[in-house]
Amino acid sequence: MAEIVVIGMSHRTAPLEVREKLAFTDDAVEPALRELGALPSVGEAMLLSTCNRVEVYAATRGAGPAATLLADVRQFLVASHRAELATFAGHLYDHVGPAAVKHVFRVASSLDSLVVGEPQILGQMKSAYGIAAQAGAVGPLLGRCLERAFGVAKRVRSETAIARGAANVSSVAVQLAQRVFGDLDGKTVLVIGAGKMSDLAARHLVDDGAARILVTNRSPERAEALARRVAGEARPWADLEKLLAAADVVISSTGSTEPIIGKALMKGVMKARKHQPIFLMDIAVPRDIEPACGDVDGVYLFDIDDLERVVVENRQGRERESQSAELIVEAETRQFLSWHRSQGVVPTIKGLRERFQTVAQAEVQKTLATLGPRADGSEKAVRQLADSIVAKLLHAPMMALKGEDADALAAAVEKLFDLNGREQK
Amino acid sequence: MTPLFWAAALLYAGAAALYFGFLVGLPDRLAIWARGAVALGFVVNLLEIGARGVAGLHPVSSARETVGFLAWVAVGVFLFMERKRHLPAVGAVVAPGSLILLLAARLSPAGDPSNLALGVVGRVHILLAAFGISVFAVAAASAILYLLEERQLKRRRLTNVVKRGAALETLDGVAHRCVQVGFPIFSAALIAGVVWSAQIASSLRPEHVIAAVAWAAFAVVLVARMTAGWRGRRAAAITVFGFAATLVVLAFYLVRAVS
Numbered sequence: 001m002a003e004i005v006v007i008g009m010s011h012r013t014a015p016l017e018v019r020e021k022l023a024f025t026d027d028a029v030e031p032a033l034r035e036l037g038a039l040p041s042v043g044e045a046m047l048l049s050t051c052n053r054v055e056v057y058a059a060t061r062g063a064g065p066a067a068t069l070l071a072d073v074r075q076f077l078v079a080s081h082r083a084e085l086a087t088f089a090g091h092l093y094d095h096v097g098p099a100a101v102k103h104v105f106r107v108a109s110s111l112d113s114l115v116v117g118e119p120q121i122l123g124q125m126k127s128a129y130g131i132a133a134q135a136g137a138v139g140p141l142l143g144r145c146l147e148r149a150f151g152v153a154k155r156v157r158s159e160t161a162i163a164r165g166a167a168n169v170s171s172v173a174v175q176l177a178q179r180v181f182g183d184l185d186g187k188t189v190l191v192i193g194a195g196k197m198s199d200l201a202a203r204h205l206v207d208d209g210a211a212r213i214l215v216t217n218r219s220p221e222r223a224e225a226l227a228r229r230v231a232g233e234a235r236p237w238a239d240l241e242k243l244l245a246a247a248d249v250v251i252s253s254t255g256s257t258e259p260i261i262g263k264a265l266m267k268g269v270m271k272a273r274k275h276q277p278i279f280l281m282d283i284a285v286p287r288d289i290e291p292a293c294g295d296v297d298g299v300y301l302f303d304i305d306d307l308e309r310v311v312v313e314n315r316q317g318r319e320r321e322s323q324s325a326e327l328i329v330e331a332e333t334r335q336f337l338s339w340h341r342s343q344g345v346v347p348t349i350k351g352l353r354e355r356f357q358t359v360a361q362a363e364v365q366k367t368l369a370t371l372g373p374r375a376d377g378s379e380k381a382v383r384q385l386a387d388s389i390v391a392k393l394l395h396a397p398m399m400a401l402k403g404e405d406a407d408a409l410a411a412a413v414e415k416l417f418d419l420n421g422r423e424q425k
Numbered sequence: 426m427t428p429l430f431w432a433a434a435l436l437y438a439g440a441a442a443l444y445f446g447f448l449v450g451l452p453d454r455l456a457i458w459a460r461g462a463v464a465l466g467f468v469v470n471l472l473e474i475g476a477r478g479v480a481g482l483h484p485v486s487s488a489r490e491t492v493g494f495l496a497w498v499a500v501g502v503f504l505f506m507e508r509k510r511h512l513p514a515v516g517a518v519v520a521p522g523s524l525i526l527l528l529a530a531r532l533s534p535a536g537d538p539s540n541l542a543l544g545v546v547g548r549v550h551i552l553l554a555a556f557g558i559s560v561f562a563v564a565a566a567s568a569i570l571y572l573l574e575e576r577q578l579k580r581r582r583l584t585n586v587v588k589r590g591a592a593l594e595t596l597d598g599v600a601h602r603c604v605q606v607g608f609p610i611f612s613a614a615l616i617a618g619v620v621w622s623a624q625i626a627s628s629l630r631p632e633h634v635i636a637a638v639a640w641a642a643f644a645v646v647l648v649a650r651m652t653a654g655w656r657g658r659r660a661a662a663i664t665v666f667g668f669a670a671t672l673v674v675l676a677f678y679l680v681r682a683v684s
Contacts, residue, residue, distance in 0.1 A: 058678065159452070179578060182592035274654030277593065298657055301483075307582045313583070 001344035001407070002043050002141050003066045006103045007073050007094040009053030011114050014091035016051075022081060024049040024086060028043055029128070031047030032080060033137040039076065044142040046132035048107075050124050055102045057104060059141045064388030066096045101145060102333045102341075108149035109156040110163070113323055117162040117318040122153050137204045141343075145336065152332045159328060162321040163395055169283070170201040173302075174208050177249050177279045180300055185209040190247035192216055192240070197283050200295040201251050202230045214243055218254070241265060245272040249279045252288040263292040270298055283307070338402075345401045348410040351419040352401075360386040429473035430531055436466030437524040446516035449512075450585040456513035463520055464504060467502060467567030470497045470527070485543065485551045488682040490674060496523040498559035506599055514574075514590035515599065518566035533679060546624060550617035557611030558671045561643070564603030565668035568661035571596040575658055597656055600664055601646075608643050611671075615640055632677035635670050642667030 009022060024032055029047050036056065037046040042301065043061035056077070062068050074092065078085050095103045106112045110121050129146045132138045138146070157163050166172040173182075181187060187210045191198045194217050202213050213232030217223035227234040235243055244250065244261070254260060261280075269280070274305070280301045282289040287303055294301035364386045368379055401409055414420055443459035471587040474497060484494035506512060543551070574590045577583075590596070613634060622633070639663065646663050649655035 071529060161450075161452075174582070176578075179574075179583075179587055180593050237683045275656055276654075294581075297659070300578055301580055310583050347435065 001063055001340075002413045003060045003063075003097050004097050004100045004145055004340075005058045005060065005066050005069055005073075005094065006055060006100040006278045007058075007077075007092060008048075008053060009088065009091045009093065010053035010112065011053070012112070013093055013351065014088075018088065018091050019051070019054060021083060022054045022077060023051075024054065028080075029131055030135050032076075033132055034279055035080070036076060037135075037137050039069075039072045041065075041072045042196060044139040045137050046129060046142060046146065048128040049173055050121065052121075053107070053112075055107070057100075057142060057146070058138065060287065070094050070096070076179055077114070089373075098333060098337055099360065101336055103386075104145055104149045105329045105332055106123060106326075108146075108153040109325055109329060110153070111156075111329065115315070115318075116322050117164075118167065119157075119163060120149070126150065128294070132387075141340070144339075148332065148336050152329060153301075155332070156328055158322045160321045160325045162318055162325050165310075165317050167311060167315055167318065169197065169304075169307045169311055170204045170313070172307050173201045173251070173281050174204045175303060176281075176300075176307075178208070180277055180279050183209055183247060186211045187197045187248040188212055188214065188244050189225065189232075189244055190214045190216070190250045191230070191232065192250065192252040192260070192288065193256075194222045195286065198251040198253040199230055201234070201281065201283070206230070207247060210249065214247060216240060216243055220254075223284065241269060241272075244269045244278070247278065249281070251281045253282075253284045254288050256284070256288060257286055259288055259290045261289045261293060261300070263296065266293040266296050270296055281307070299419045329335060342402050345406045345410045348413055348419065349398060349401055351389065352397065352413055352417060353390075353399055355417055355419060356390045360390045427473065429469055429476060431525075432523060433466050433470040433473050434527055435525065436462045436469060438519050440466060440516065441520040441524060444513055444520055447513050447584055448517050448589050450589065456516075459513060459516060459520070460507070463500060463516060466520075467497065467500045467504060470500065475542030484555065485548045488675075488678040489530045489533050490642065491530075491551050491555050492526055492679060495559050495562075496526035496530065496554045496555055499526070499562040501522050502560050502563045502603070503566070506603070510591065510595055510599065512567075512591050512595070512599065514570050514586070515563070515566050515596070518569055519563060522562060522566065529679065536632075543620070544624065546617055546621040550614055550621050551611055553614035557607045557614050558668075558675070560603050560610065561664075561668045561671060564600045564607060565665050567596045567600040567603065568664040568668075571600065571661040572658065572665070575661075582682060593657070597660070600661060601650065601656075604643055604646055604664060609645060611640060612645065630677075632674045635677075637675045639667045639670035639674065642670065 009019060009136065014022075020389070024047060027051065032047055033045060034143075036042050036047070036058070041061055041064050041176055042058050043064075044059040046057045048057065056073050058069060058073060060066055074085070074094075078088065103112070108116050108125050109124055110119065125146070129138065133143065147283050166175045177184060177187075184205060187205075189202055189205050189210045189212070191202050194215075206213060213227075213228070213230050214231045214235050215223050215227040216235045216239070217226065217236055218237050220236065223234040223237075226232070240260070244266075252261070275298050277298045277300065280289055280293065280299060281303065282303045285304060289301060289303075291301070291303070363400060364383055367382060371378070397413065440459045440462035443455045443462060447453070447455040447459065474494060477493075478484070482490055484490050490612070499519060500523050503512075503516060508518070570586075570590055571593060574587050574596070575593060577587050578593070588618060591599075618633075618636070621627075642663050646655070646667070647662050
């Protein structure tokens, strides 16, 4: 029976310098799949190459040994990157059978990700699967395994809180702003200073619906440059108070050693904006905004420590949730494996049932012939008797064939009832 | 007590528990179940009120009937406000609130109905007041949640209530909208009340003064928001105060009906 196999490396086993040597560009995936498919040991294959992992998911051809497949794929990975085996040795891991299935399920559910619960990996897996399916590289076994993996990922996301809570500073900024404003549609973002983080946070806010970005900086040139980067409008530094009155979300990250926004200024601003709430994010060190500004009604002030504390809390929450996610993965793996086992014994089960039924039918015919034609319905009764004897006798062996050790039992059954000999007749 | 009453009370209690569970961080689907329980409770409560009406105990026949009716209208207002927004956190206040009102209405001892001489104006007064207070109830529920969340956000604490509750602006908006709608109804109720008092030549009682204070509080919320841009915490606090005052008035009526 074909076996599922995983071979590859990830952020857990290899540093970036090694991973990038093994990575496949988007264009290289299809040719690689063709080459993999041409290997005699490989029945089905799929290639997943992201910045955090490079993995080959494969199924053996027929009942070929998994070890041969592993050696072949390892050889292929090395050869396709014109590298020495020693470069990757110690970084590559492999899983066979149950461990491989579990690994695929864990990766899809983002339990093996750098940031547990991050959603990108599922999309990447789906597109890798799509490419492999289109190239005809995946068949019924790997296909079913991947489809199930996507189902498991969905279950994990809906039944656990693994993906809840932003896991980096700029997404936390967005989530906090949403706690104040609801959706960010039509909101104005003001970026003060030209730090890299403010750049990222501003883009995040726009992705979530913010209408426009205003940028200001002590140096007008740098303001212009940042405005171009984030598709915003540069405004003069002297207008700071007016800009604050117009903005809903403010991200400040100047290199100033003194606070640039004080409580008195903020009070004036709140009056000017008719007490509409304003969300201030101070990601500068030393801080740009006096902490006392947070005391003003309608002002919500978070500094870099607050944001990072939330990130840490959220990540801890995800780690906690991953325990219940692992339970789901365990259960789903068991279920998949039992389906897989049952696939292997299907011909035996079919053969056994046919064998019994043929014998029973023949005996019924003989009996009915000796009894002669009868009109009292006993013919039907005899047939039913034969059918139910067959069904009752077969029940226990059928159940056994669907359970553990199915392969050994199937072999025994085939021998005991001469199922293969019957086929030759 | 009829089975319908117990069914409605149980549904409201269940919804309250589910909403509460959702607020403290249990799975999202609890909010959906809670909403179902509230909606079902609303229907059962209506049937219950209908059955009482058939038996002669219609909503304006006594103070306790009015209070029970008010619980039902408040749930209706909440469901109406919730159809476009996601307000499970408000439900966590409305559901137990309505449950308490319903229990207070049905479990308080019945007074002597014969001492109630209502007439048309009296009935109009009671009906309008019930509607107005119900709308204020949802405003107050939003405002309470606003105050709770605002405090935690100000302290930079991202508790489950902040994460699960609605956004501050949404809560502020719901509270404001409800005060806007409730205020004219409550004003009309007050006018009808004054006319009714004059008809039955009633003297000035404490509950009349408290009702006037409640009315003034809501008037302040509306006017100050328009002129001085009052919103957020101050508006929420006054809204809660105004609603509390209307509850005191109701309590007066309930106690008076019994004694």
